[in-house]
Amino acid sequence: MKKNNTVIKGILQTIFVAVLMSSHQAMAATVNLDFVGGCPSPCTATPGGNASTSTLANVLGISESLITEVAHLEGDGTDDGFTINGIGETSGTGSVTLASGINYIALKASNWYAFFNIQNVANPFEWSTDPSMWSPVVGSLICPAEICGAARAYTQDDFMSNPNNANTLSNVRGFQVVPIPPAVLLFVSGLIGMVVIGRRKLSGNRELPINSVAA
Numbered sequence: 001m002k003k004n005n006t007v008i009k010g011i012l013q014t015i016f017v018a019v020l021m022s023s024h025q026a027m028a029a030t031v032n033l034d035f036v037g038g039c040p041s042p043c044t045a046t047p048g049g050n051a052s053t054s055t056l057a058n059v060l061g062i063s064e065s066l067i068t069e070v071a072h073l074e075g076d077g078t079d080d081g082f083t084i085n086g087i088g089e090t091s092g093t094g095s096v097t098l099a100s101g102i103n104y105i106a107l108k109a110s111n112w113y114a115f116f117n118i119q120n121v122a123n124p125f126e127w128s129t130d131p132s133m134w135s136p137v138v139g140s141l142i143c144p145a146e147i148c149g150a151a152r153a154y155t156q157d158d159f160m161s162n163p164n165n166a167n168t169l170s171n172v173r174g175f176q177v178v179p180i181p182p183a184v185l186l187f188v189s190g191l192i193g194m195v196v197i198g199r200r201k202l203s204g205n206r207e208l209p210i211n212s213v214a215a
Contacts (some may be wrong), residue, residue, distance in 0.1 A: 001031070003067075004038065005012060008211075010023075013032065019051060020036060029126070029128065029133040029135070030116070030125070030126060030127055030128050030133055030134055030135060031097030031118040031125055031126035032118060032119045032120055032123050032124070032126065032160040033105070033117070033118060033119065033125050033126075033127060033135075034116060034117045034119055034135065034136065035058075035114060035115075035116055035131075035134040035135065035136060035138065035141070036059055036060065036081045036104070036115045036116065036117050036141070036170075037059035037072070037114070037115055037141055037143065037147075037154070038059070038106075038112065038113050038114035038115050038154075038158075038159065039051070039055055039112060039113050039114075039147055040112055040143065040147075040154065040158030041110060041111050041112035041149065041157075041158060041159065041160070041161045042112070043111055043112050043113060044163075045058075045146070049108075049111055049113070049174050050108060050109060050113065050171070050173070051113045051115065052069075052163075053067040053068070053069055053175065055096035055115075055165055056104065056106070056115055056175055056177070058144045058146040058147055058205060059115055059144065059147070060176070060177065061144070066177060066178045067175055067176070067177050067178075068175065068176045069173055069175055070100055070101060070102050070174045070175060070176050071100070071102065071173065071174035072081065072171065072172075072173050073087065073171060073173075074087065074089050074171040074173050079098055079174075080099075080174070081097035081099055081100025081102065081106065082094070082095075082101055082102055082105075082172075082174040083095045083096070084095050084172050086127070086169060087169050087170070087171070087172070088093065088169065088170075089105060089131070089168055089169060090129045090161075090167070090168055090169070091126070091127065091128040091130070091133075092126070092127055092167040092169070093124055093125065093126050093127070094124065094125050095123075095124040095125065095174070095214055096118060096121050096174060097099070098122065100174065100176075101176040102118070102174035102175065102176055103117065103118050103121055103175070103176060103177055104108075104118065104174070104175040104176075104177050105118065105127075105172055105173065105174050105175070106172065106173040106175070107127060107129060107169055107172055108158075108170050108171045108172065108173070109129045109142075109166075109167035109168060109169050109170055110161040110162075110167040110168075110170070111161055111169075112158065112159050112161065114131075114134075114159055115175075116134075118209075127164070127169075128165050129159075129166045129169055130166035131156040131158075131159040131160060132156055133164075138154045138155065138156050138158070138159070139153050139154060140196070141151075141153070141154050141208055142154070142156070176192075
């Protein structure tokens, strides 16, 4: 009798471990994608609650003129070099071609959407609608006031219309964001520095006569 109980206990432990492993595999983490922000549930920042170039511009803090929507998919397939698999699920795979120019994607699920930067466009990516699987940690990024009404940190609840349950993917969009060349950033920062120094010198020169008279 004791031997039978030991055997049964061993079988139950094996089943328990198998269930844990399968559930862990089901909650796939994102691969080759960096979460950059999005429109929390319920999203009211854009008509229809779909991702747009204006919202991505607000998230990235750049001009909308630097962003172009290249592709839009509402089912598994390919559009303008953008391939997605798993629409209607909570995780899946995708890829983009170099020629498409796509370097950001938007995942739309329920009444929210999230933007991701493709780390290496030459490699496939793995996506998930479970915010606990995203990198960097959702709470480490700030939702801009243009989207959230007031600037605040994102939370996982922002991207889960049903608590503790990931929503299924309804559509995806691919965007091309033109990077600002480092030389331009260096020139602009240098120009700002020169303006600040010039103002300080001008302010100092204006104070000299007053000091001289006082002396």
